[in-house]
Amino acid sequence: MSITTLSPSETQSQGRGDGRWSERQLVAIGLVALAVALALARPLLPEWTIVRVEEGLYAYADWLDAVFNFVRDDLGLIHLTRAIAGGLEYLLDATANLLYGKKRWPHLGPIPWTALAAAAGVIGYYLGGWRLATIGAGTFVWAALIGQWSIAMQTMSVIAVAAPTAFVMGLVLGIFAWKSRPFEAVLKPVLAILQTLPFFTYLLPAVIFFKVGPTAGAVATIVYALPPMILMTTLGLRKVPPEAVEAGKMSGCTRWQMLRHVYIPSARTEILVGVNQVFMLCLAMVVLTAFIGMPGLGGKLLAMMNSFKLGRSFEIGVTIVLFAVMLDRLSKAWVVKQPEHFERGTPWWQRHAYSLATFGGFAIFVLIAFLVRDLPNVPVKAVGDPEAEGSFFGYVGGVLDEVGRKQSLTQGKGIDKAIKGFLGIDSVQAVTEWLRWFLNVWILIPFRNALLWLPVPTVILAIGALGYLVGGARSALIGAGFFAFIASTGWWDRAIITLYTVISAVILATLTGLPLAIWASRSEKWANRILLFCDTAQTFPSFIYLIPAIMLFGVNDVAVVFSILIFTLVPLTRYTIEGLRSVPVELTEAADMAGATRRQKLWHVQLPLALPTMAVGFNQAIMFAFFMVIIAAFIGTQDLGQELQRTLAGTDLGKNFVLGMCVALMALVFDHIIMRWSTDRRKALGVD
Amino acid sequence: MTNSIKKLAIGAAVAALMAPNAMAADSSDPIVIPIHNWSSQIVMSHAVGQIFESMGNNVEFVTTDSQAVYESVRLGDVTLELEVWEGAFGASFRAALEKGGLHDAGDHDAVTREDWWYPMWTKDACPGLPSWEALNECADLFKTAETGDKGRYLDGPVDWLKHGKERVEALGMNFTVINAGSAAALWAEIGAAEADKRPVVVFNWTPNFAEAVWPGEFVEFPEWVEGCDKDPSVGPNPDALFDCGNPAKGYLKKAAWDGMVGKWPHAYEVLTKISFTNAQIAEMAKLVDVDELEPEEAAEVWLENNEDVWKSWVN
């Protein structure tokens, strides 16, 4: 492949190369012209085309409420869901007892933190040597020492139930989708919507159909974590090599044996990647369930933020990141971990050395804790108070059992001071003050007003034109149809404000993220550093960014856009770096040999080839932005997110769902158009 | 109808309480105490929970939404509620009261107030405060890039329904009302202003941890008159609603599930006697918010320091 055939100007997927317009371009231009004409004719248009009033064309929310009520009360779904809730609650109580000693069956807990840390350490070592052992044990040690043990365990007790449930359900649904095409055809769009639905829309139905408290949180978490598990299972099963299948059949496997012994083990990698996703999404969601009052790390974080404790909030954020990193790294290591053989005649204890070590470490610390608990004169309550009576061993043992508040190493106040100090620096203030003024007065507010000024049909047509340009009639219909639906719900102005926030944030993120990524991709070292930073930034619970944003910019759109921007920068940077890195070496070498300067190489070789990958990052950035814009309601907005947040306190299921759909549909339009473009582009370039 | 019958039944039950000998023992089922997202309530709940435990009762805490909790109390999912704020939860409480299932278990000594508020350093810049007219004179001090010539007032989240906009219009004030998205946003705003002592005016309430962190005062609006929110003629502006301040001495109530009195008669009796003052509530909040204790520990500490207060309720 020579470089010239790959240069962008000559391989425009729709262009003819001779300067004439393709049919698609002509249609798109026509649509845009119509849209502009409508905008110019704005004074002549009837009132309803300009801004939608609150009622909307159709009372979707009322219809939905009627349907929900019918399903819930008349069909008796509530009894079913409450029964499921009962079962879940039982499991949650059991893990809650084990992890933080809730007074429920089996009445064994709480397991001392040292025991869990030891077990996690050994498992980490087994999966990935000392590094993972440190991450595994270190996370638990950190949580205990920083004084967040019981809240961390509240969170983990929900994950311990939600993740396996999501795994099993995802696996089963994935198998069904793989077996039955019609089922898959139904499931796919549902999953697409589920993946773009704002999380507030998960929470309210969970609360209404399942009992308030951990059960509702667990249900929302499970549903949230399901889609990737289903998709990965189906993908994995489809990828099983045909010869393995035939070998299974020739070995006389029944259908069940095929599934159990051939398909599922052969799809192991994909299924485990699904498990990794389940863990990550569970952790992300379980933190967000704080919004419906779930206790745990998220709840504590919210409480800390509501009482303006930045340092403690930050520490909780770090704990969440550590747990995320631990679950992520361990499950990823599990994906690549291949079984190792033992020579024949290896004694059984050697074969099971790791299981034994895990169990042993665990048992020793449990034993210590139990002994200490029974030690005379050392009441557990007094442990941690050095002046309390009792032996030294009692004290040490007690700490190994449970770290009290007074021993914890929290630096909350120090961090508070540091943050406030930073914000107090005059130059920081001057910069943020200027940014606030400049962005608000010159960019954001005019942009928002302009978007709101546009008549509804203009926007719909413009979206249709974009869809037509990229994907033809079908994409145009999807784009225009979804936006027309949003217009008919009566939430048009709020949807437009949501859209404006998302677009502003993504554009700003692109302007800052791309140069950063291009610069970083020049050196391996910096690329890795930036990627690591991206990973960390992404695992921080999203709403932790809100407070710094407000403190820097005050309660206004700049803070909202800024908090979204931090989040959207991550995928943009990461995919740009990866796209640039994945350009084949021969091509850059060919460019060098052709005497290209650095800039020429970047513009003519690297960027065009990286573009499809960058588009995926851009798409993810938009998806993240739609996710984050909803959370930004926490700062104070006038968009769909704010309305959604309001529905959480009540029982407005219909409204909640309609609002959620508005967000999901907008996100899906962008997802569809960008991914379509990226796929076409990849094909045109002949990459993968 | 059913309501009044229930009330009669409670009356009978309360009457039965008065005769101590007739009192049955408390059930061993856990008393479910709700926890919300502000510190004083959490500590108070733990303190009361520990009092109940010291009497031999089982107690369990659940985290719930502070508005939805009245529905749960009504259904008996949750046994009681220790902080019913007049301004914030009065409406939800009254709605649940109408439906039946819970009842008023008496007031705390503490009074509550929620209104426009400013941290002390604001007064240095605008010495006429706390009068609202003086505030209006100083509107210039509060202007920002996006509010133009007008001053900026940061109101509570829209769904708290604090009617800041209406009041600005009714009183003809030179202010723009911006709604924060959450309590945290309010604190962040004050916290950011603290660094260079920038004047701010925001929505706030008492009792609240913020008093300990940032000393400040409420703006004095025309005094609250009953009907100010329903009848335009009430208050200084004859044509507008919301033309006066919020009540300066709102109640802080306890609420209990109707079934509590029958199931845990002793605990119920204590509940009716419990009454905290503003100072005590502030002390509880301080233990958590300033001294950084965990709520359970803060409750323990508070009970230790204030034995004379709560022992009188138990005996």
Add this chain to the structure above:
Amino acid sequence: MNSEAPVISARNIWKLFGADPEKYLASMTPGRGFDEIRADGYIAGVKDVSIKVSRGEMLVIMGLSGSGKSTLVRCFSRLHEITGGEILVDGQDIMKLNENDLIEMRRSKMGMVFQSFGLLPHRTVLENVAFPLEMRGQDRHARRERALEVIKLVGLEGREEYFPRELSGGQQQRVGIARSLAIEPDIWFLDEPFSALDPLIRREMQDEFLRLQDMLSKTIVFITHDFDEALRLADRIAIMKDGAVEQCDTPDKIVLDPQTPYVAKFTEEIEKARVVHASVLAKPLNGTTPEGEPVPAGATVLQLARQLVNESRTTLPVADKDGTVIGTMNRQEALDILLGEG
């Protein structure tokens, strides 16, 4: 090669890929060619094939990739459902078997080896080999014993606890062979078993395979795209093109007497002396008794080269293994083959 009923007997079998193959086949005018069928939107994987495999015979199916050989062999074991025709295995119409009977047949009668081995990556060598036994519910002890036995047979002793990824390609295919033999099948299908291996190993594996076949005498259907390999192993070769069998004959006959230009093209480059046996050149005695030392019937012309050149007789008697003379061979004819002029 005895004359009892064939083990596999296929009559006019068709395998079409496309939207509705049955309907298309029913309405298709007979005698339509591969390209015409493709123009109609269907691919003829197997096109009107009739073939018989006798007990103990090794049939090699030869053809280039896409010629339909893999499809054909998958029809024999009903890994593919055929579109038309009839396949009898041990006299039983396999298309009429229900799922359980089909599974039973595979569990008891058939073994198959795959080009890219088809090993289950999560199982050790031992567990892979024991897999078919496990599927048919044999108890742990018995299947372990049997698996160890076949592992020894294919020369993988000491590697029982290894995982497939820890083995070389040749070793992996030994595992595949062992697995296919574990249930002691009557019929053994091998789908290009040595194609993925490098030439040296391939040769070694062929030898190994011949050794096994000597010991086991299975009925074998062996697929290859390598003509040399076919000649080396086969009792009979079926050469396929575009889903149809061009010619099915013994190697000698294919080399000496190609029936179609396509087959002729294949045989052009072949050194015939390597392939043609004395037995094929032997003419009937017609009552005469030839004189002199006979040559063995199983020897190839190449093996007899020195004798043919040094010999003075015009005809040489040919004797089978027992020493019975079965005919006479014309020396000139054999020399022509040796010199490539046959």
